[in-house]
Amino acid sequence: MTNDTAVYDAMCLDPSSEDNWIYRMGTREAITRDGLAIDPRSLAFCPHEWIDESGYVDMKLVQRSPRPFSV
DSSP, X not given: OOOOEEEEEEEOOOTTOSOOEEEEEEOHHHXXXXXXXXXXXXXXXXXXXXXXXXXXXXXXXXXXXXOOOBO
């Protein structure tokens, strides 16, 4: 398993909200498709096997794997 998929933190840019973080990581395509913003400083790489069908990182798969994210 190689860390070959770029993932980012998703943000909701809502000026009325104090917390803009969605607390999900996903591919650029999934985040923009869902109308969210990407934090470009959060770039990380993970195995493509950890990406679910919606384009976000499946945390259950991550927790079962001993392999950490690489930056």
